Amino acid sequence: MITPTKLLLFDIDGTMLKAPSGQVLLEVISDQLGQSIDNQHEVYLGGTDLTVVPELLEKNNIQVDDVDAFTQTVLQDYDQRVTSALEAPGKVRLLEGTQALVEHLNELPQFALGLVTGNTKVGAYAKLSPPGLADYFKFGAFGDDHGNRDLLPPLAMQRASKLHSTTFASENTWIIGDTLKDIRCAKANGLRCLAVASGWIDAQTLKDHQPDEVIDDLCDLEQVLKILNR
């Protein structure tokens, strides 16, 4: 077996797919509180589930006795509901180009594919499983590992090293994501960043935050390979 030299750490929402998981989280929080709360889209943009819950409370001016304990309870409940909530056909929508790119990268021995995502681990695979992508991502760092996204890449790199019995150089490690927080977590760790404008943030705004590359989506396989093979 050829040992991979390049580590690709993919974000999920807005980068590879879109899924109505925010609705599930909102339902769980509302059930726990016994009152409905409003959605606040901006908290999801690159946020980890450990920070999304307290920020939703704050934006709704709701106080609970112990925010950390409340968040843990919410995420446990969320993990129990999210898989069945997203398994019906059409709930998870793969973004154009994702399937072909992931399948192709998986065939290339120089690449190791993993995740750096704000989703809980259960939530991440609840989104990747329906379109058949779960098996391509055997490790990652998740939104229930740390609240601070900047701390996730080193964890994903450790897990990648363990799985592949090799170490990946930071200049050979790419964060692929759609938000400013993806760019920031790459920079905070001296990693490279391919920003994708297929989420909710336009290409110019992403460019203004100076990732290594910005592309509109994952459709142009040759373009993406050229960037990642540099």
Ligand SMILES: [Mg+2]
């Ligand atoms: Mg995202």
